[in-house]
Amino acid sequence: MQYVLNYHIIRICQSQNLLVNCFYRKNKLLHVCVQLSKALRRLANLPILILGYTPPECATQLAEHQLTQTIYSLPYAEKLSAAAVKANCEITGHIKLDVGMGRLGFRADNETSMQEAMSVCNMSGLFI
Numbered sequence: 001m002q003y004v005l006n007y008h009i010i011r012i013c014q015s016q017n018l019l020v021n022c023f024y025r026k027n028k029l030l031h032v033c034v035q036l037s038k039a040l041r042r043l044a045n046l047p048i049l050i051l052g053y054t055p056p057e058c059a060t061q062l063a064e065h066q067l068t069q070t071i072y073s074l075p076y077a078e079k080l081s082a083a084a085v086k087a088n089c090e091i092t093g094h095i096k097l098d099v100g101m102g103r104l105g106f107r108a109d110n111e112t113s114m115q116e117a118m119s120v121c122n123m124s125g126l127f128i
Contacts, residue, residue: 037065049094056083059125063089072096072105074116077123084125093126 037048049068056079062069063084071077071093084091095117098105106117121128 037067041065056080059083059091060087060089062091063087066092068092068094070094070096071120071126071128074106074120077120077126081123081125090125090127093120093128095120095128 040046040048047068048066049070050062051070053076054062054067054069056076059080061067069080069091071080077093080091080093096105097108097117099108107113120126
């Protein structure tokens, strides 16, 4: 389903003569496609949520292009927070809860994990 949605987004961007740049890092598609976010903003000024991983060193691009980054673990949140503070910017974040699939996110059925998720809300450089 996600591939179909990505295909349609790219087709819309192509029909509007917008450049779409996706690039790879360590053989994984990096979900921060700055050109794509600019293109989507021109089509509709809506929030853009990145569901996948974005390297913390891309903190300035996340802030500059007003992209909301999914935060799925305390170590990742700490790295993202440190990168945002170092870059003197604030990143908008979305806390991902694992409600049963066991794949990604803070475990909703685990008190310690939920306390970790709540601690993310108080980290410098992050706006949740």
